[in-house]
Amino acid sequence: MANYPASNHALYYVQDPRSHVGNSMLWWKHDNCGYTCDIRNARVFTESEIKEMHSIISGDKKAFRKEIIDGRIQHHIDKQSCREAEAYQVATKKAVR
Numbered sequence: 001m002a003n004y005p006a007s008n009h010a011l012y013y014v015q016d017p018r019s020h021v022g023n024s025m026l027w028w029k030h031d032n033c034g035y036t037c038d039i040r041n042a043r044v045f046t047e048s049e050i051k052e053m054h055s056i057i058s059g060d061k062k063a064f065r066k067e068i069i070d071g072r073i074q075h076h077i078d079k080q081s082c083r084e085a086e087a088y089q090v091a092t093k094k095a096v097r
Contacts, residue, residue, distance in 0.1 A: 011066040012045045014056070028061070039073055 014028040016035050026035040027042035036042055044066055045053075055061040 010047045012047065012050050012063040013039065013042050013066055013069050014045060014050070014053070015062045015064060016060075017062050018060075039069065 016026045016028070019026055021037050024037035026037060027039060028045075029036045029041055030043040032043065045063065050056055050063045053061065053063075056063050
């Protein structure tokens with residue numbers, strides 16, 4: 001793992017390690033209204049903000065460097081968002097016996 005030096009220009013995402021959805025981590029939302037699995041909706045914090053967050057200091061939350069997380073983003077399609085009826089159906093002939 002890379003050891004990044006402290007920098008007032010570093011940016012962070014804040015994760016709630018107490019829970020997850022499937023294999024997805026939960027991130028503090030940009031509007032400070034709960035958590036999200038979608039990193040595009042996560043709030044980005046400065047290092048000075050992170051240093052003052054009680055939940056980071058106490059260990060309830062974890063801060064990850066934005067550049068590290070951004071390099072690990074995976075896009076996927078949730079199976080629940082697709083209906084069977086939307087799939088292309090191939091007409092098949094039943095075998096005659």
